[in-house]
Amino acid sequence: MGKILFKLFIAGFFSVFMLGISIAGWYWWTFDKTPPQPIAFKHSIHAGQLGMDCTYCHVFVDKSPEAGAPSLETCMTCHQNVAIDRPEVIKVRNAYFSKEPVVWERLHKLPDFIYFSHKRHIKAGVDCTHCHGVIKEMDEVRKVRPHKMGWCVTCHRGTGASTDCATCHK
């Protein structure tokens, strides 16, 4: 009886952890993995090969807390004529002509109690790559930094920026 119980305990114990790892995998796949975008916009072509400045599309990055996603009009300044036969560009043009907004998946979500301003960081001379990685080398943009308090405070300490609570928690 004792032997059977011990065997059952061993089997149950490891099964629980196999299940735990599988659940962790499911959670990561569902909630933490980079979601696919409705249009496979390649930063590696626009910011990389063409050398476009980030502010060309993210026009509010140095003017407001939010960097903002570009409007379809911005895309259409070039894609009126350029690469109009590409499948992903066709999606952009279809959305533009049908006046349907492209619902991009937001990657970097900060809680409501955090006040983060792109403008302040850009004005201070922080390069976009510090927080977003080398975007111009990415086909698909991924979240490359933890964007959690420990990471923010580490950088603020390292650069001599304010670590006062009210800086980020208004």
Next chain:
Amino acid sequence: MLEIARENLLLLKLCLVLLLIVPFSTLAFFFGGSVLSLCLSITEGLSEDRRGGHLAVDMVQGALLKKTLGFLLLVLVACTLFLTYLIYRPPLYDLAFWSACLAVLAAGIVAMYAYSYLLRNRQGLALPLVIGSSGIAFLTLALFLLFVGGALLLTPEKWPFLSSQPRLFFSWAGVAGFLQFLSLSLATTGTILILGYRYTPDSEVPAEGLQAGRSAPIFMVVGLLLWSPLVLFEIINLPDLALAPEIFGLFVVGTLLALVTCWLGFSFCLKPSPKPTILPLITLLGIFLCSALAHHLMRENILRPALTTFPTLPQVARPAEAAEPAAGAIPPPIPSAGETLFKRHCSVCHAFERRVVGPPLNSVLPRYKGGPDKLRAFVANPVKINPDYPSMPRLGLPEEDIRAITDWLLEER
């Protein structure tokens, strides 16, 4: 050297995975065996009737603590560190730090040799125990530094600040990796003891080492029971970007192998075989393989130039410094309105020296040198001129912006 490494990257990565399996599984037994030997020496002393102690102490001291093996382990760990640097070249500490880690490891190995020598030559118990304990402390410290330091490879966001904020060295994922190694070293020691077990069924008197052989599966089972929650703890504390479905799969297979190993050990405990069984060792090496592959995939996910390149961070100026610029410093030129507008609206398609989407401006601007109005009219209502290029879109800029851009292009630049 770096060129050769770049050309043979795949081969080097394969070598790194192999290096992580072979020396680290041997190091696991070296460490676990040393700890067990020390514990048995303390509990059983050096009396002649210590049947259980004989086997463990003899195995660890006689077989594993051969000088060549200890030296080989040190060389292989150094090779692992060097290969990691060669493949990924992370700016993580300097040569002095990693040399110090190896020196601590070497001190631990030498101390265990001294412990083994003193114990064999019956030089009393106090001195070997002191030396053995310090050897274990050195080995533990070296392993902690290696595992927690190695985990920093998965958090490149910490790299620029490591020198100014030493506390960043610590990470829960690194601690979990270190504790996993300790639990696996316990399991490995138990598995090797099963291999060394000798049972004589005809004799009523237990063979030498029977007690140690019978208790070996307990070490193995306890080690593996501790390993599984530590794996889950590590996964929870890993950065999202390091993870991939294959990594979860490898850890599930590893846990399954741990279950099989425990099962085999338990069967051995119930029905000892006269012949040593190698099956638990094979499944245990499978766990090391799964773990090494999973950690390799994590490094591959993280250590890419897109994630590990850091431009210099600006330092925030104190108010006093901001008020008084350094003597002789030339203030940076303020871009004109035309330049700013050009960068924002035109530079996406036009460069001066090369073709981007549109033609290089140095080749077209001379045409407009005498007639800015002609250029303004073109920018306001572009027409296709050169069939080699796509038509320029109408940007819809206000007249003053067009004037600022064309003035900058034709006069100021």
